[in-house]
Amino acid sequence: MVNIGIxxxxxxxxxxxxxxATYASSVPRISVIALTNSSKQLLSTPNYSPxxxxxxxxxxxxxxxxxxxxxxxxxxxxxxxxxIIIDNTSSQxxxxxxxxxxxxxxxxxxxxKKAFSSEATLYKEIIEEAKKNKKLVFNESTVGAGLPIxxxxxxxxxxxxxxxxxxxxxxxxxxxxFNEFSKSGDDNGQKFSEIVTVAKNNGYxxxxxxxxLNGLDVARKxxxxxxxAGMNLSLDTLPVENIVPxxxxxxxxxxxxxxxxxxxxxxxxxxxxVSLPLSHPFATLKGSDNMIAFTTQRFPNPLIIQGAGAGAAxxxxxxxxxxxxxxxxxxx
Amino acid sequence: MVNIGIxxxxxxxxxxxxxxATYASSVPRISVIALTNSSKQLLSTPNYSPxxxxxxxxxxxxxxxxxxxxxxxxxxxxxxxxxIIIDNTSSQxxxxxxxxxxxxxxxxxxxxKKAFSSEATLYKEIIEEAKKNKKLVFNESTVGAGLPIxxxxxxxxxxxxxxxxxxxxxxxxxxxxFNEFSKSGDDNGQKFSEIVTVAKNNGYxxxxxxxxLNGLDVARKxxxxxxxAGMNLSLDTLPVENIVPxxxxxxxxxxxxxxxxxxxxxxxxxxxxVSLPLSHPFATLKGSDNMIAFTTQRFPNPLIIQGAGAGAAxxxxxxxxxxxxxxxxxxx
Numbered sequence: 001m002v003n004i005g006i007x008x009x010x011x012x013x014x015x016x017x018x019x020x021a022t023y024a025s026s027v028p029r030i031s032v033i034a035l036t037n038s039s040k041q042l043l044s045t046p047n048y049s050p051x052x053x054x055x056x057x058x059x060x061x062x063x064x065x066x067x068x069x070x071x072x073x074x075x076x077x078x079x080x081x082x083x084i085i086i087d088n089t090s091s092q093x094x095x096x097x098x099x100x101x102x103x104x105x106x107x108x109x110x111x112x113k114k115a116f117s118s119e120a121t122l123y124k125e126i127i128e129e130a131k132k133n134k135k136l137v138f139n140e141s142t143v144g145a146g147l148p149i150x151x152x153x154x155x156x157x158x159x160x161x162x163x164x165x166x167x168x169x170x171x172x173x174x175x176x177x178f179n180e181f182s183k184s185g186d187d188n189g190q191k192f193s194e195i196v197t198v199a200k201n202n203g204y205x206x207x208x209x210x211x212x213l214n215g216l217d218v219a220r221k222x223x224x225x226x227x228x229a230g231m232n233l234s235l236d237t238l239p240v241e242n243i244v245p246x247x248x249x250x251x252x253x254x255x256x257x258x259x260x261x262x263x264x265x266x267x268x269x270x271x272x273x274v275s276l277p278l279s280h281p282f283a284t285l286k287g288s289d290n291m292i293a294f295t296t297q298r299f300p301n302p303l304i305i306q307g308a309g310a311g312a313a314x315x316x317x318x319x320x321x322x323x324x325x326x327x328x329x330x331x332x
Numbered sequence: 333m334v335n336i337g338i339x340x341x342x343x344x345x346x347x348x349x350x351x352x353a354t355y356a357s358s359v360p361r362i363s364v365i366a367l368t369n370s371s372k373q374l375l376s377t378p379n380y381s382p383x384x385x386x387x388x389x390x391x392x393x394x395x396x397x398x399x400x401x402x403x404x405x406x407x408x409x410x411x412x413x414x415x416i417i418i419d420n421t422s423s424q425x426x427x428x429x430x431x432x433x434x435x436x437x438x439x440x441x442x443x444x445k446k447a448f449s450s451e452a453t454l455y456k457e458i459i460e461e462a463k464k465n466k467k468l469v470f471n472e473s474t475v476g477a478g479l480p481i482x483x484x485x486x487x488x489x490x491x492x493x494x495x496x497x498x499x500x501x502x503x504x505x506x507x508x509x510f511n512e513f514s515k516s517g518d519d520n521g522q523k524f525s526e527i528v529t530v531a532k533n534n535g536y537x538x539x540x541x542x543x544x545l546n547g548l549d550v551a552r553k554x555x556x557x558x559x560x561a562g563m564n565l566s567l568d569t570l571p572v573e574n575i576v577p578x579x580x581x582x583x584x585x586x587x588x589x590x591x592x593x594x595x596x597x598x599x600x601x602x603x604x605x606v607s608l609p610l611s612h613p614f615a616t617l618k619g620s621d622n623m624i625a626f627t628t629q630r631f632p633n634p635l636i637i638q639g640a641g642a643g644a645a646x647x648x649x650x651x652x653x654x655x656x657x658x659x660x661x662x663x664x
Contacts, residue, residue, distance in 0.1 A: 155649075252645055299646065
């Protein structure tokens with residue numbers, strides 16, 4: 001039996017709880033014993049009993065206490081059985097506490113990119129605390145949501161394959177925008193800014209679309225994968241083309257793609273705007289799909305993974321898979 | 333520390349040993365303590381010490397005893413630490429002994445399709461014995477070699493996603509042959525039989541190419557995935573189009589593909605020869621790559637995995653990843 005405390009119950013957190021609710025009686029057994037948003041928290045009573053997942057929203061509203069992260073963490077870390085903290089936020093502040101969580105005996109599962117793509121010192125500290133305390137930190141959903149990107153890269157690396165290059169379309173939002181831009185090519189030439197406005201109005205972008213367009217989100221994913229591949233990448237020094245203010249090239253036989261590159265061989269990692277022929281695999285991407293290609297010694301013709309890289313259902317799926325991989329280890 | 337006994341040291345087994353040799357001192361720790369081919373076997377001395385992997389071929393030749401599977405299994409199963417049997421053969425006889433291996437306390441990792449695609453009774457017995465003895469059976473390399481096909485399907489299923497359809501190009505050999513056939517279209521019209529002859533002479537096919545061409549190998553993969561998806565598929569009743577004696581359709585704007593389909597919704601699983609437009613993802617496949625598309629409730633636009641689906645290096649990679657997933661569970 002593994003106990004779970006969930007920080008962040010917005011879109012992704014709610015979907016995760018709903019997926020966990022349908023699983024309730026399966027093996028390995030997992031129970032949600034605590035959940036919190038930024039204002040309120042709910043700890044189960046009697047202590048360490050499972051929360052009733054079908055009514056958590058009303059219960060949090062009516063019976064929740066004022067959120068207090070240190071009380072929350074103490075409750076979960078004193079669990080009599082192994083316990084996991086799920087961080088569904090995008091908070092740097094919470095990410096910076098993962099070493100503390102690990103020290104307190106908690107495992108960590110998260111789609112939050114901050115801990116793995118910010119300061120190298122924090123990243124190193126997390127790896128060391130995990131090792132020292134024999135605890136696990138899984139973050140499949142930080143890149144490509146539920147697509148098996150990180151688990152595949154870790155398998156390649158630890159079985160001794162040589163990573164020659166990782167290249168990918170890591171932003172569902174930008175894929176969508178560029179697909180629309182490429183489509184509008186021939187006749188009534190919609191402007192890039194108009195397409196972004198439509199995308200924003202339809203809810204496909206962050207509230208401020210510059211958060212998608214400045215490339216920071218893609219850069220974080222490049223740093224995460226690069227570090228797993230053994231490189232010393234840093235957000236501060238990674239070359240990232242900012243596409244907001246530049247005039248965009250346009251060619252009817254090509255499509256625009258915003259590509260993240262991890263390049264352990266030539267050291268030319270970065271995020272770039274490139275114009276690709278229609279025959280390129282990245283050019284065939286539809287909708288908001290991601291596509292990641294691993295070129296390695298064993299896969300000179302790359303291993304490619306493709307599919308929805310954003311959205312609550314697929315992000316929660318990645319988190320849920322990580323939870324089960326931890327729970328597996330405590331099966332009697 | 334996990335101990336390993338390897339049955340079958342041909343092309344895949346040798347490559348696995350070579351990959352394991354470069355890993356030797358890493359964590360989690362694993363040691364090869366026994367290996368055997370059909371004529372000779374080598375058990376480590378002193379008992380349960382690691383075999384020296386750099387010289388295993390000569391040692392097996394000069395110091396190996398006559399192969400005796402029951403002696404081999406007894407040695408490995410009496411290991412003082414958790415132990416895994418790796419079956420690199422394609423033997424039905426060895427596959428039928430997995431329930432016995434599990435009963436003796438061994439975990440099983442294998443690229444051998446027989447146990448998972450033959451009689452439903454054997455399959456059921458393996459699952460029951462694994463559960464009863466709390467042992468693991470991992471077979472990632474039975475479908476798409478090292479591509480993360482089976483692990484992804486298992487993650488989707490056990491987190492409660494609904495599998496609507498799995499469709500794939502599961503045969504590297506047939507991909508290669510059809511690619512050549514489709515290419516030869518316009519001018520000097522190479523015959524299908526001529527292409528198969530060239531493929532055979534270049535070592536791309538089984539010794540008897542009919543073993544690739546009769547569809548049995550693809551059918552086994554369809555049965556394996558179908559059973560994981562909860563279906564009652566059987567080799568005896570699965571519709572499989574045999575492509576050997578039929579005249580093949582030909583169209584310059586289309587390519588031929590031999591497609592495996594798992595269809596839990598309409599029940600139309602099977603293996604078919606289809607003519608696809610050049611724009612279809614399966615039509616873009618190059619060389620001997622496999623491509624598998626999972627269409628699910630969470631991935632209505634399919635999750636697609638693509639890459640080398642055959643070859644010793646990638647098959648051994650899949651086996652090695654499975655070994656590490658088991659060894660992970662015994663880390664102190």
